[in-house]
Amino acid sequence: MKAPVIKVEGLTKHFGSFTAVDHVSFEVYEGEVVGYLGPNGSGKTTTMRMLLGLLQPSAGRAKVFGFDVAREAESIRPLVGYMSQKFALYEELTVQENLEFYAGVYGMRATAYRPRVAEVMDLVGLTGQERERADVLSAGWRQRLALGIALVHTPRLLFLDEPTSGVDPVARRLFWDLIYTLAEQGVTVFVSTHYMDEAEHCGRLGIMYQGQLLAMDTPSALKQGYLHGQAWDIVAAPLLPALDALQALPGIRQTGLLGDHLHAISEPGSYTAESLATALVAAGIAESQVEATEPTLEDVFIQQTATR
Ligand SMILES: Nc1ncnc2c1ncn2[C@@H]1O[C@H](COP(=O)(O)OP(=O)(O)OP(=O)(O)O)[C@@H](O)[C@H]1O
Ligand SMILES: [Mg+2]
Structure with a gap:
């Protein structure tokens, strides 16, 4: 069997005396769409931030593409895309300028990012909106632009933190079609949600509650285990x-x-x-x-x- 893309063992985060993530263990394999379902405050964002190397674990360990999140975060960052729960767009820049700006942040040269930006706009369905300023986009379009930004450097693993909160059901549906298009192209997706209907779309699903991962399996296996x-x-x-x-x-x-x-x-x-x-x-x-x-x-x- 191939090495997992994400391997988490006993991952724990304390904030003072409070335990936000409590001995969580799981593995994610290439091309999977894994959901991370849990109510507010259950530790979803904290888990993701540790996996991205943005937050130091208190205990346990995790590897992403074989790199240790606590010691080798710099090696992980270029390989992963992150759509944060509170993603930021440059409001006064257009769709295309936002994408080009972030491509530059990733160190891509114009010769590389011009075709990639065009490709990403096509992929997330933003072609035709290139010249719209970010501040006039609807919630659904903003969300697609944020996904495009997370994709601009062609990551093989995407962390999406409640990407569809605040958008209407049609936009949510379209967004999930996009997630599956990406997965078909071999991108591994780790996506948090608190929507049960979205959880049904995931290949496997982890259930987070009060910092603990109570179960992780396919939606049908979770139901059969009931x-x-x-x-x-x-x-x-x-x-x-x-x-x-x-x-x-x-x-x-x-x-x-x-x-x-x-x-x-x-x-x-x-x-x-x-x-x-x-x-x-x-x-x-x-x-x-x-x-x-x-x-x-x-x-x-x-x-x-x-x-x-
Ligand atoms: N920097 C911090 N300092 C102190 N407590 C924190 C910090 N970050 C998160 N927490 C707490 O840890 C718990 C888990 O937070 P986290 O953001 O991981 O939850 P979540 O599952 O992403 O919730 P939501 O669905 O609301 O985004 C919460 O009780 C939160 O208040
Ligand atoms: Mg969160």
Whole structure:
């Protein structure tokens, strides 16, 4: 097997007496799209900053392309692209000038960066916007420009820190198409998010909570590993009284709306589809369709974090 692109062993960061990242270990391989899912303050940015060599680990170690993040950060930087959570654009510069400026920062000469800047604009879909000033771009365009900047020096590994926060669902979708285009070209992507739907797009997914990596696996394996109950999809009308009735049933642990239907988790062995429908009738919901289903990533996340 090839050496991992990222190898993290017991990586830890303390800020005073507070532990922001707590003995995290994982590996990422070439061409993977690995998600890092976690709520605010769970340690996602702190992990990335250590992997980029921007923040010294308190304990443990990590290697990126075989280079130690604590001692060999200079060797890592040219090989990786970083789209920071609070990325900065030069507002008074145009799209093209922003890209050219950052190419210069990476030490690229004009003969090298002119064709690369054109290529990057095409890749992220900014062709035609070259002369727009950054300060007039919409959130979705700004995000693409920030991605383009992270790509200008042709990195083989991209760190994207909540790249789609604050952009609309259509722009988010387009952005994920872009991530997959890059992965097809062999770029490895490590991307943090707190959106469950985005987490579904990742090849593998790490679940961060209070500085700890609770699990890392493919979304389907994470769901298959969910042994703590049965998930149900329930079509019922009217929806909200049905939700109340469902919540009140014994043995029902989690409930919620999922699109146009209800989703619930019951204690293992507590219901069949028929008995759950019968229980709903007894609770005053005359008609419902109950189907056993796979847990969602949100179910997995709640289960993983509930016991902590
Ligand atoms: N320089 C610092 N000094 C002290 N505490 C810090 C510092 N940087 C981060 N923290 C704390 O460490 C914890 C983890 O922060 P981090 O930014 O890694 O979380 P995150 O998962 O990226 O959250 P978000 O989704 O809000 O971006 C937070 O409680 C944060 O307040
Ligand atoms: Mg963050």
